[in-house]
Structure formats: C-alpha cells, structure tokens
Amino acid sequence: MGPLIEITTVPIEIEMKTTNAHLVYSRGTAEVEISRDKGGLNIKSRPIKLNVDSFQAQSSIRPTTAQSVKQAAQAGKQAAYQATATYAKRGQLVMDAKLGQELITHFAQETQDAHLGRSLDEFGLGFLPEGGIDLDWEPGQMQIRYEMDKLNFDWKTGGQGFEFVPGDIEFSVTQRPEVIIKYVGGALYVPPSADPNYEPVDVRA
Incomplete structure (x- = not known):
C-alpha cells in the first residue's frame, strides 16, 4: 500500500535590487526679466523776440518828469544869465544916456523882439521826434528731442554643481514559503464495513 499523503514544500523567493x-x-537654471522704458518726442519752440526801445524818441516829444526838471533847471540858469546880461547892458546904456534918447521905448522894443524870437522848443513843445528807435531782436529757436524705447534685460542664473546620490539595496519577496499537504489515498469509511470493497478479516486464521 502506497503513501496516503503527499507533502509539497514551496521555497521563498526573494528579489534583490541594488543601486x-x-x-x-x-x-542650474536661467531666468530673464524684460522691462521697457518708454521714450518719446519732445519739441520746444521759442519764436523770434523783438526788443523795441523808443525812450529817446518819446523823450524828445514828451520828456519825462526827471528830464523836465533837468531842462527847467538849465532853462532857469540860462534865463538868469540872460537877465543878468540884459540888466548889465541896460545899466550901461543908462550910464551913457544922452539927452533926447528915449531909453524906455528902446527897452520895450528889445523885450518884444526877444519874445517874438523864441522858438517852440523853448516852451517844451515838439512835433517830430529827434531821437531814433532802437530795435534789437533775438533769433528763434526750436529744439527737437527724440528718445527710443529702451529694453532692460535682467538675467538670473542658478548655481551649477554635482549632487551625490547614495547607493541603495532593495529586497522584495516575490513568493512566500509554504507547505502543501495533499491526501492522495482513497476514501475512508466509518465504520470500515461501510466500504463496498470491505473484506472482513478472519480472526480465526
């Protein structure tokens, strides 16, 4: 009679990976930032500038207050000189007077002739300017300034180097160990007499 039980042993399987x-x-890395500065067109214009100085021309027709005071002072001084000369002349005539001379009529005639001989300028009146007008001018200017847009580049670079990767050992179980027990015999009957192939044992033999 053969064995009734078959035992099978499955060994463990281990997979090992090494690095x-x-x-x-x-x-490393590199990044760039771009920014723009806007330019523009700027135009500055200044027209011709004309300077007109008519002080001398106006003063010859209508003198200023300071000039009038100065002219009056000079005129008064001149009148004093003339009056002094006239009185001296008249005194000399009186001293040298002769019988029959009418000095009063002579003095009146000289005074009338003097008043009639005065010009309008002696009274501070004028109709045509005696001085000219000074003209001075500055040339015009135009400035044109144009600036183009500007691009600014800002580079940012990362560091370069080596990175150390350590070794590694990895174990993995691909098959677990097990024991397989398999019964390979026939059927068991209880009691044994229930077996159709049962043959009783002769105890007398």
Whole structure:
C-alpha cells in the first residue's frame, strides 16, 4: 500500500535590487526679466523776440518828469544869465544916456523882439521826434528731442554643481514559503464495513 499523503514544500523567493552610488551633474537654471522704458518726442519752440526801445524818441516829444526838471533847471540858469546880461547892458546904456534918447521905448522894443524870437522848443513843445528807435531782436529757436524705447534685460542664473546620490539595496519577496499537504489515498469509511470493497478479516486464521 502506497503513501496516503503527499507533502509539497514551496521555497521563498526573494528579489534583490541594488543601486550604485553616483554623482548627478546639475546644470542650474536661467531666468530673464524684460522691462521697457518708454521714450518719446519732445519739441520746444521759442519764436523770434523783438526788443523795441523808443525812450529817446518819446523823450524828445514828451520828456519825462526827471528830464523836465533837468531842462527847467538849465532853462532857469540860462534865463538868469540872460537877465543878468540884459540888466548889465541896460545899466550901461543908462550910464551913457544922452539927452533926447528915449531909453524906455528902446527897452520895450528889445523885450518884444526877444519874445517874438523864441522858438517852440523853448516852451517844451515838439512835433517830430529827434531821437531814433532802437530795435534789437533775438533769433528763434526750436529744439527737437527724440528718445527710443529702451529694453532692460535682467538675467538670473542658478548655481551649477554635482549632487551625490547614495547607493541603495532593495529586497522584495516575490513568493512566500509554504507547505502543501495533499491526501492522495482513497476514501475512508466509518465504520470500515461501510466500504463496498470491505473484506472482513478472519480472526480465526
């Protein structure tokens, strides 16, 4: 009679993965920021500037207050000189007077002739300017300034170097160990006499 039980043993299966240590070269990163400065067109214009000085021309027709005071002072001084000369002349005539001369009529005639001989300028009146007008001018200017837009580039670069990767060992179980017990015999009957192939044992033999 053969064995009734078959035992099968399944061994464990282990997978091992190893990674060697190595260096990784890092190239780094690079970034750029671009900004724009806007330009523009600037035009500055100044027209011709004309300077007109008519002080001398106006003063010859209508003198200013300071000039009038100065002219009056000079005229008064001149009148005093003339009056002094006239009185001296008249005194000399009186001293040398002869009988029959009418000095009063002579003095009156001289006074009338003097008043009639005065010009309008002696009274401070004028109709045509005696001085000219000074003209001075500055040339015009035009300035044109144009600036183009400007681009600014700001580069930012990362560092470069090596990165060390350490070694590694990885174990993984692909098959767990087990024991398989298999019964390979026939059927068991209880009691044994229930077996159709049962043959009783002769105890007398």
